Amino acid sequence: MRRGAHLHFITSPDPPQGAPSGDFHDSTRGNRSLPTPRALATGAHLRQNGAVSADIDALDAEFSTLSPRRAVARALERFGEDLVISFSGAEDVLLVHYAAESGLPFRVLSLDTGRLHPETLRFLAAVEERYQLRVEVAFPQASAVEDLVRAKGLFSFYRDGHGECCQIRKVEPLRRHLAPRRAWITGQRRDQSPGTRSTLRPAEHDPVFLGKDGPLIKLSPLWSTTSAEVWDTIRALDIPHNPLHARGMISIGCEPCTRPILPGQHEREGRWWWEEGTKKECGLHTGGAPGPE
Numbered sequence: 321m322r323r324g325a326h327l328h329f330i331t332s333p334d335p336p337q338g339a340p341s342g343d344f345h346d347s348t349r350g351n352r353s354l355p356t357p358r359a360l361a362t363g364a365h366l367r368q369n370g371a372v373s374a375d376i377d378a379l380d381a382e383f384s385t386l387s388p389r390r391a392v393a394r395a396l397e398r399f400g401e402d403l404v405i406s407f408s409g410a411e412d413v414l415l416v417h418y419a420a421e422s423g424l425p426f427r428v429l430s431l432d433t434g435r436l437h438p439e440t441l442r443f444l445a446a447v448e449e450r451y452q453l454r455v456e457v458a459f460p461q462a463s464a465v466e467d468l469v470r471a472k473g474l475f476s477f478y479r480d481g482h483g484e485c486c487q488i489r490k491v492e493p494l495r496r497h498l499a500p501r502r503a504w505i506t507g508q509r510r511d512q513s514p515g516t517r518s519t520l521r522p523a524e525h526d527p528v529f530l531g532k533d534g535p536l537i538k539l540s541p542l543w544s545t546t547s548a549e550v551w552d553t554i555r556a557l558d559i560p561h562n563p564l565h566a567r568g569m570i571s572i573g574c575e576p577c578t579r580p581i582l583p584g585q586h587e588r589e590g591r592w593w594w595e596e597g598t599k600k601e602c603g604l605h606t607g608g609a610p611g612p613e
């Protein structure tokens with residue numbers, strides 16, 4: 321098994337920003353100034369550099385022709401240690417499988433919000449066992465969680481929306497862990513949310529997060545894959561999956577904000593069901609952070 325290859329990334333401490341990192345030294349790093357909060361909120365940081373835009377257009381054109389399996393391998397070839405695969409504890413395990421198949425070293429990042437189902441945590445451990453890797457788990461800042469709970473209680477999101485809690489438990493820790501990277505892979509698909517993901521591209525600048533060189537590249541190899549195709553592949557390859565799917569939970573997040581859906585309902589209707597469909601993102605994939613995801 322490629323245990324050593326996988327652990328190469330996991331056990332190597334992250335270099336300080338701007339410092340070279342062994343075999344993955346990138347001569348393009350420098351002291352580029354990061355965008356202001358206003359530029360970040362308006363997306364101006366993505367438009368100000370024509371070369372960067374041209375690069376992302378070329379990347380998008382290339383990745384739009386690749387199968388999900390090939391797209392994962394190509395991303396690992398191109399970005400190496402500067403890339404992280406996001407794993408949400410759901411069917412995006414397929415991306416981890418493709419990465420393992422590639423034979424290339426890779427790193428996997430997941431979030432433990434403190435409100436996950438125990439089944440999701442056990443599933444994460446099962447994935448580590450199956451693929452002989454250690455998932456990099458990001459946790460929220462304890463003081464921020466304590467302040468929120470002290471001020472508003474444990475279930476404030478039912479009263480005033482999930483934005484604030486998601487910002488503390490998801491967006492901030494992910495921002496911290498993505499900052500040293502140049503690109504990340506997500507399991508997003510267009511068919512996951514007609515309200516928020518219908519314009520998803522296979523490669524784009526992340527509307528929320530910055531990497532070490534400025535705009536972070538977001539790659540979504542499953543962008544045009546349907547839910548049925550993902551599940552057909554998971555079953556055919558006999559890949560471990562979250563047992564909550566068998567209980568009618570299709571889109572799986574935190575325990576208080578996820579519920580089973582009925583036949584005919586869209587998968588996203590099981591998330592934040594007390595809110596409008598257009599707000600069913602947690603802030604990880606929408607511009608203008610902070611705000612509802």
Ligand code: SF4
Binds near residue numbers: 490
């Ligand atoms: S999904 Fe719910 S519990 Fe989890 S971070 Fe968002 S609001 Fe909080």
